[in-house]
Amino acid sequence: MRLDLSHIQRWIAPGSRVLDLGCGDGVFLEFLRDQRQVRGTGLEIDQKYITAAIARGLNVIEQNMDEGLSNFPDQSFDTVVLALALQAVRYPERVLDEMLRIGREGIVTFPNFGHWRCRLMLGLQGHMPVSSFMPYTWYNTPNIHFCTVKDFEDLCVAKDIRIVSREVVGETRDKPLLSNTWPNLFASTAIYRITR
Amino acid sequence: MSAQQSVGIVTPQVARFDEPLALTCGRQLDTYELVYETYGELNASRSNAVLICHALSGNHHAAGYHSADDKKPGWWNECIGPGKPIDTNRFFVVCLNNLGGCHGSTGPSSINPATGRPWGPDFPPLRTRDWVHSQARLADYLGIGCWAAVIGGSLGGMQAMRWSLEFPDRIRHCIVIAAALKLSAQNLAFNEVARQAIESDPDYFGGNYQSSNTVPARGLALARMIGHITYLSDDAMANKFGRDLRSGSLSRGEDSNAEFQVQSYLRYQGSQFSGHFDANTYILMTRALDYFDLALEYDNDPVAAFRHAQCSFLVISFSTDWRFSPERSREIVDALIAAERPVTYAEIDAKEGHDAFLMPIPRYLDVFRAYMRRVGDET
Known part of the structure; x- marks a missing residue:
């Protein structure tokens, strides 16, 4: 399982209702269903992923979250997950609001643009960062709203969003100490559990 | 297959x-x-x-x-x-x-x-x-x-x-x-036109055409033609027929009517349908659709x-x-x-x-x- 997902699954209560925004091929919802008896719904726009998620026996809805989530009633899910998709949505701020309207809790994971490698590429080489983790170049990337750990936490303060927990994933060779102590510099992926 | x-x-x-x-x-x-x-x-x-x-x-x-x-x-x-x-x-x-x-x-x-x-x-x-x-x-x-x-x-x-x-x-x-x-109002409207087509056929006899040994074939065909148009998209019709002519010509000096492919296709669909479908059933089914x-x-x-x-x-x-x-x-x-x-x-x-x-x-x-x-x- 992808590293950010293996972190967040611990925050999901057995038997709860989970909405996964950008559920991909449904591997995470399948895990939650089989291991946690979670009643899950996935949202996805990629046709191949939709078929794959259906084949896993999941409930998946073809819907573009950039066009809104108003069809989901208030507080109709226990947890709303947005895993590695915040940077790709058109209105991240609105999506966060919607997540916390629809769910009791939200879980957000995103690539940290403040990571030292990003800073190195931009600061010293003068190029937009491209890495195995963020493999796109600026003109073809689906990622249109990069932020850093600090940026995200500032936004949460501004929007009265309470951070329940934060986890960070560093590079595999990193000691977790580095990314835990200086997350804005050493976290490659940031993972937040938020509520209002 | x-x-x-x-x-x-x-x-x-x-x-x-x-x-x-x-x-x-x-x-x-x-x-x-x-x-x-x-x-x-x-x-x-x-x-x-x-x-x-x-x-x-x-x-x-x-x-x-x-x-x-x-x-x-x-x-x-x-x-x-x-x-x-x-x-x-x-x-x-x-x-x-x-x-x-x-x-x-x-x-x-x-x-x-x-x-x-x-x-x-x-x-x-x-x-x-x-x-x-x-x-x-x-x-x-x-x-x-x-x-x-x-x-x-x-x-x-x-x-x-x-x-x-x-x-x-x-x-x-x-x-x-x-x-x-x-159904939307537009859908209801299409169904009403289809029923009117059938009911205004002189062979319909208020629905008692069987007793009169007639079939309201023209009305039923027309109803089907209308329905058929609504089942196809603009693009599908364009791809299938475009403005292709089946007969005649649009050239200058041509004084007989030209016939488009789509015309003959619809007429064929209509007549095929009216040959094997019952007009009263069509009316009943469209009403059931309307009332749903x-x-x-x-x-x-x-x-x-x-x-x-x-x-x-x-x-x-x-x-x-x-x-x-x-x-x-x-x-x-x-x-x-x-x-x-x-x-x-x-x-x-x-x-x-x-x-x-x-x-x-x-x-x-x-x-x-x-x-x-x-x-x-x-x-």
């Missing part, structure tokens, strides 16, 4: 019912017959039965052939058969001709036992609900307590939804393709309506379907989401318009097959 993908030669069967069926209109049918076909085998636990509900002009012949020299297979042969989305290696598939139909089930062209003459326009008006109740009688007759899935496109999808509310404990999955919670309003008896609240359902839903729409557009399907999906029912939704890019639900569109078949595999795994 290769032979191993077909259910082969099938023989329609007839079920006769002698217990009166109370109808929504307040009248009842004392006795009636339903003609149906089945494909595949019912398993020992009777848990793999699937009901196919047909659309406006459909019938019980959904798959396979009636004889070795039959040229055309059943109307949903693309989706029903061995290895197809509705896999007859896994499912026992039942498709019937609805009550009021003209392909063998009791309908306006049947003899009214009370008079000894054809029912004609006196046949009781039917609602989707009545079809669902008669289908439940057929399920009893076949020994099927609970359908693994009830599946339908267009008006068939409306029957599937009605099943989920009328018999929530007799349906595990409800598959609704290119349908709507109710899923939430009417649930305070006009589709969310409250769907709270009565216990099954899982698959909803599919097609991008160029303007008869029952993706917006109509999303209304179904949103009501299901709000009612907290399990729902899967796919919007298929297709240029074929409403008719796409009958076509072998790869992504449509993939989604359908993936979902049906899940249905099959639960049997």
Whole structure:
């Protein structure tokens, strides 16, 4: 399982209702269903992923979250997950609001643009960062709203969003100490559990 | 279509019912017959039965052939058969001709036992609900307590939804393709024009054309032509016919009329249809379509309506379907989401318009097959 997902699954209560925004091929919802008896719904726009998620026996809805989530009633899910998709949505701020309207809790994971490698590429080489983790170049990337750990936490303060927990994933060779102590510099992926 | 993908030669069967069926209109049918076909085998636990509900002009012949020299297979042969989305290696598939139909089930062209003459326009008006109740009688007759899935496109999808509310404990999955919670004013208008076309045919005789030994063929053909236009998209018609001429010319100096390909196509479709379909049935079916309003008896609240359902839903729409557009399907999906029912939704890019639900569109078949595999795994 992808590293950010293996972190967040611990925050999901057995038997709860989970909405996964950008559920991909449904591997995470399948895990939650089989291991946690979670009643899950996935949202996805990629046709191949939709078929794959259906084949896993999941409930998946073809819907573009950039066009809104108003069809989901208030507080109709226990947890709303947005895993590695915040940077790709058109209105991240609105999506966060919607997540916390629809769910009791939200879980957000995103690539940290403040990571030292990003800073190195931009600061010293003068190029937009491209890495195995963020493999796109600026003109073809689906990622249109990069932020850093600090940026995200500032936004949460501004929007009265309470951070329940934060986890960070560093590079595999990193000691977790580095990314835990200086997350804005050493976290490659940031993972937040938020509520209002 | 290769032979191993077909259910082969099938023989329609007839079920006769002698217990009166109370109808929504307040009248009842004392006795009636339903003609149906089945494909595949019912398993020992009777848990793999699937009901196919047909659309406006459909019938019980959904798959396979009636004889070795039959040229055309059943109307949903693309989706029903061995290895197809509705896999007859896994499912026992039942498709019937609805009550009021003209392909063998009791309908306006049947003899009214009370008079000894054809029912004609006196046949009781039917609602989707009545079809669902008669289908439940057929399920009893076949020994099927609970359908693994009830599946339908267009008006068939409306029957599937009605099943989920009328018999929530007799349906595990409800598959609704290119349908709507109710008809729009534009849809009602098209149906009214179709009925007017039939009723204004001098051979209609107020619906008593059988007694007069006539058939309102021109009116019925016209009704079908109007319907047919609404089943196709602008693009589909452009691709198929464009402005191609079948005869004549648009050159200067040409004083006879030119005929476009699309004209002759529509006329052919119309005359084919009027040769084998009953006008009173067409009127009855369009009215049932008009009257369908899923939430009417649930305070006009589709969310409250769907709270009565216990099954899982698959909803599919097609991008160029303007008869029952993706917006109509999303209304179904949103009501299901709000009612907290399990729902899967796919919007298929297709240029074929409403008719796409009958076509072998790869992504449509993939989604359908993936979902049906899940249905099959639960049997």
